[in-house]
Amino acid sequence: MSTTLLLIDIQNDYFPNGRMELSSPVKAAEHASKILNWFRQKSKPIFHIQHISIQEGATFFLPETEGAHINEAVLPLKHESIVIKHRPNSFHTTDLEQQLRNKGITKLVICGMMTHMCIDATVRAAKDLGFECTLIEDACATRDLSFKNKVVPADQVHHAFVSALNGIYANVMSTEDFLQQAEKN
Numbered sequence: 001m002s003t004t005l006l007l008i009d010i011q012n013d014y015f016p017n018g019r020m021e022l023s024s025p026v027k028a029a030e031h032a033s034k035i036l037n038w039f040r041q042k043s044k045p046i047f048h049i050q051h052i053s054i055q056e057g058a059t060f061f062l063p064e065t066e067g068a069h070i071n072e073a074v075l076p077l078k079h080e081s082i083v084i085k086h087r088p089n090s091f092h093t094t095d096l097e098q099q100l101r102n103k104g105i106t107k108l109v110i111c112g113m114m115t116h117m118c119i120d121a122t123v124r125a126a127k128d129l130g131f132e133c134t135l136i137e138d139a140c141a142t143r144d145l146s147f148k149n150k151v152v153p154a155d156q157v158h159h160a161f162v163s164a165l166n167g168i169y170a171n172v173m174s175t176e177d178f179l180q181q182a183e184k185n
Contacts, residue, residue, distance in 0.1 A: 008112030
């Protein structure tokens with residue numbers, strides 16, 4: 001069984017001074033970079049997922065803006081695949097599933113942004129499509145949310161979503177735990 005890395009939406013608009021700054025995106029990107037470097041060293045397949053907003057009224061990831069570019073912490077190499085998406089689910093109206101199937105990929109290691117949106121949507125879709133998922137929780141970031149005038153801090157949002165995914169949809173682990181386990185296998 002072949003394993004690949006999906007780096008989802010690690011784009012400039014989520015970083016300081018971006019149009020949708022998240023909580024601790026730099027730290028998450030540093031962890032994602034460690035996972036990316038391990039996959040590169042092992043010559044394993046890598047897919048960069050890039051969100052480009054095309055819906056009317058979109059405020060970030062706008063086409064041909066610096067904010068839509070993949071962040072320098074995880075910049076793709078020329079031979080690495082980039083899949084452009086326009087919705088939270090990385091499989092929706094993209095050829096990601098077909099590319100994975102063509103390469104015989106059955107296992108996904110997932111990092112990226114935002115935990116409560118594109119990470120959640122993609123992990124759930126991947127599992128429904130029959131992929132085995134590992135989510136690197138400290139290589140993901142999100143933001144504060146609010147509902148009925150109550151603010152839910154980003155840390156709580158993040159932990160609630162990764163807790164919901166853990167077990168049924170994904171094996172959730174830290175960067176350190178993944179790298180230690182991967183070196184043993």
